[in-house]
Amino acid sequence: MQTDVIIIGAGAAGLSAAKELSKQGISFIVVEASHRIGGRAYSEEIAPDVWFDLGCAYLDAGPEAKNHIDESNPFVDFAKNQGAVIEEYRYDAHYNYNGRPLDENEVKAQEQYYQECEEAIRSSVESGDDCAISEIIDLENPFATPYIDMMAVTAPKDLDEASAADFFHKVEEHISFNTLRGYGNLVAQWGSDVRVSLNTKVESVDWSEKDVHVKTVKGSMRARCLISTVSNGILAARHIHFKPRLPDWKMQAIEGLPMGAENKIGVHFTKDVFGPDASGYYQSWSSAAHGAYIDVNLLSTNVVSVFMGGRFSIWMEQQGQQAAHEFAVDHIAELFGNDIRQSVGRSIVTAWVTDPWALGSYACALPGQFHQRESLPLAIDNKLFFAGEATARANGTCHGAYWSGIRAAREVAEVLN
């Protein structure tokens, strides 16, 4: 089979690349290993007509979208045009220690510590360093534990493995939305007009000749160019065999930006056990157990999302679904009392680190490796092009992945036209 471009992966990046190539009149084939499109944008029904996002859930948008188009979020307009229920995230934050809310003075001390951490990161990065975040912040502070838990989800790595510069340069998302039917469903709906060959895992890419020769589990195909949108986890694990192998500079960029671990447990309750004004963001920690970062009852769906990050998240993935479910329910009971246990419905536990098509949640620079963000998106030999969240300005996001696909498709168009 012969075409202009082969796109590997039908997540947000692969689908947007396909749509852009279509606009430019360039022929392409999208090959996707999984049985579905969307990749890390994926919603499952946790209760009848109640949706839980296993991957992206928050439609973020940057504050300067007018200056940087690649920070705007096209899925917000798509959702609005589809008449989807979409709500701005404007919930309060709550902090609970040893089963009780922090008092006013404790909240002030906690907020001050979080600000000091941000300031320490800023001044270290502005002085030209790129150390591990754990080397910069005060780890002895009483509020270090919740800060570390929260950052392990956001980074998503433990702070000794997270580059301060990478964190500092993350695009700041000022506005965030949730959509009732799920971000994953939205992406799947938006991408449904793209023709994709599903269950078509790419095994090897031979780029030694003029054309690129791609071998999949369903046969071989040739194209002038290739756009890879697979995660850095897949590339680092060499699940796709490149011949000749990718140059050292590209492998160093992939290995300097390994996948982090963020997992979630969605717990549905058969009724509203939280009470009025309880919706929002909670951080719960204690002297006895690992803390959690929790979103309660957004959009009045009676669903609680419990987030875990870093090594703890990897460990919990190894413990299995029941252990993760119990961890989540225990934390929710700590916030709302033991009676909530009687109304626990179904739960969904993610396992992104062992997900065969992602091998992690999203990429995060190792200390000293932030500069690899520049190299990662670069094309090779005008034949191999790279998109996907890790290559985006708004890395680690779905809209970032979208814009990376557009960027890669335009690079290809320049070569082919």
Ligand SMILES: Cc1cc2nc3c(=O)[nH]c(=O)nc-3n(C[C@H](O)[C@H](O)[C@H](O)COP(=O)(O)OP(=O)(O)OC[C@H]3O[C@@H](n4cnc5c(N)ncnc54)[C@H](O)[C@@H]3O)c2cc1C
């Ligand atoms: C737990 C979690 C929470 C998140 N929360 C948010 C959030 O709230 N907001 C936000 O904006 N972003 C969030 N993200 C990030 C967002 O989901 C991703 O950045 C985005 O979906 C990645 O899109 P992508 O196209 O780059 O990669 P993917 O969606 O991973 O697409 C790559 C595709 O390649 C396919 N593939 C892999 N190997 C092969 C192969 N050998 N052959 C063929 N196909 C292959 C995969 O199956 C996959 O479909 C979250 C991610 C996770 C995991």
